[in-house]
Amino acid sequence: MSVRRGRLEKLLVVKKAEKDQASSEYQTAISQFETEGQTLYELLKKKEQLDEVLQVSLQTGIPIETLKQQQFFMGNLEKNLLHQQKKVSHARAFMNLKEEKLKEQSVECKKYEVLDNKEKLYWKQNDLKVEATFIDELSILQYSQHTNR
Template sequence: MGYAFKFNKILSLKEREKDEAFSTYNDSVKKFEDVAQKLYELLKKKEDLELYQSTKLTNGLSVQEIRHHQQFIGNLEKTIEHQQKMVINARNRMSYFQEKLMEKNIEVKKYEKIREKDSIQFLEAVKSLEGKQMDDISIQLFVNRGS
């Protein structure tokens, strides 16, 4: 008599859902890292440009060049602001998928715990049945010897 877990199909379905949630979470982490890296590069570019501009100002810079740099920095700040919003959205998305992954993980653990308890009950029932069979055999042997 072999053991068969009655919720095996459900457990495999939950494991597949967990794997999908893990994959989606990893994708969201990758997208977050990409967006954050782009923001970092924009901030670094702005910092370098401001440092370049301050260095040039000490040596002398025409009004036209100052305007050009200020306009460029203004456009860069708008791009940075937009990128910051994208980072926030990516972080929120990543957090959402992390929660979903944790929920799926908990569901799988519940079914694994049920399987573990069910397996223990099955083994105890088998031991009990074997014990009864051994008692029956002992009684039969005793009766046969007695006659």
């Protein structure tokens, strides 16, 4: 009794490879999103610290030239924050797209696994029927030879 390696099993190997590829792409997208998110977090933290320093400086007194520099730096920081927020949004959308692709590949792979298991079960049952038929024929042959003596 042998289990046949059918065409569905070969397709299943291809589908699993596609699923693994999609999983790898999804993990890369997650990593990219985390990197962009961490950069945004650091920029926000830097802005918060700059705001605190500016508030303390305004309380204690600050030269106009220093105030202008801090305002200029704050403006640049705001531009960087907006740019980074767009990058985070893009990375999130890309990650979600890869997640959907991974889900689709997982469903496809599962379908082929089910079909492959059904095919293996069919062939196993078929082999059992052939074996039972062979045993029946053998026993009939032995019985007929035994009764002819």
